[in-house]
Every structure is written in structure tokens, then in C-alpha cells.
Amino acid sequence: MTKTKIAATSDVSADKVLKSSANGQSVLVAKVGDQYCAIANKCPHLGLPLAKGKYENGVITCPFHGSKFELCSGKNVEWVESFAGIPLPGAAKKLMAMGKTPTDVASFTVTQEGEDLFIEA
Numbered sequence: 736m737t738k739t740k741i742a743a744t745s746d747v748s749a750d751k752v753l754k755s756s757a758n759g760q761s762v763l764v765a766k767v768g769d770q771y772c773a774i775a776n777k778c779p780h781l782g783l784p785l786a787k788g789k790y791e792n793g794v795i796t797c798p799f800h801g802s803k804f805e806l807c808s809g810k811n812v813e814w815v816e817s818f819a820g821i822p823l824p825g826a827a828k829k830l831m832a833m834g835k836t837p838t839d840v841a842s843f844t845v846t847q848e849g850e851d852l853f854i855e856a
């Protein structure tokens with residue numbers, strides 16, 4: 736693992752996620768309260784990017800099937816709830832999950848030095 740700069744504090748706002756990268760890995764950075772947070776830009780359901788998902792109150796919703804993840808912990812808070820933004824009924828959710836069980840997304844500890852933000856990746 737290598738310490739890698741992912742953003743400057745001035746790049747990160749409270750109301751949206753910033754797409755960045757570290758050692759070839761795509762990551763999302765956000766400011767939640769006073770804390771800078773980062774997760775992998777890769778949904779653990781099917782490995783698709785989370786970056787274009789709706790972001791609200793420190794939680795990003797996967798744009799593909801609606802799984803939700805906390806930016807600061809990577810914790811999964813909802814799993815496969817929709818398809819292309821349309822809510823799925825129970826049986827369809829199970830089919831869409833394709834046998835995958837709720838999984839957290841990889842998260843990173845963000846450190847700050849001056850105006851720069853880093854993760855170990």
C-alpha cells in the first residue's frame with residue numbers, strides 16, 4: 736500500500752462526491768460533517784461504478800440497482816432495491832441480487848496534510 740493524494744480539501748464539497756483515483760483504483764471522496772471520507776468507486780453487487788449515484792446525507796445510492804452505502808464507513812444500508820431507479824418488489828429483488836448477499840463497499844481512512852487529502856491504497 737502506498738500513501739496517495741486523492742484531492743485537495745477545496746475540491747471536496749459537502750453536497751456531492753468527487754471521483755478520484757489512487758494507484759489505478761477509482762475512489763469517491765466526500766466531506767461528511769467535518770470528516771473527509773473515501774470509498775471504492777465499485778459497487779460490491781456487480782462491480783459497477785457508484786460515481787453517478789444519488790448522494791445524500793453521507794450515503795450514495797448505486798445507480799444500477801439501488802444499493803446504498805455510507806461514504807464514511809462503506810457500510811451497506813440497503814441492498815438491491817431497484818432497477819434503473821424503479822423500485823423492485825420482494826421476489827424481483829431476490830432475482831436481481833443474483834445470489835449475492837449484502838456486502839459493504841471498501842472504504843479508506845483519509846488523512847489530511849495541510850490542504851491535501853491522502854489514502855493508503
Ligand code: FES
Pocket residue numbers: 778779780781782783797798799800801802815
Ligand atoms: S451494481 Fe450496484 S446494486 Fe447492482
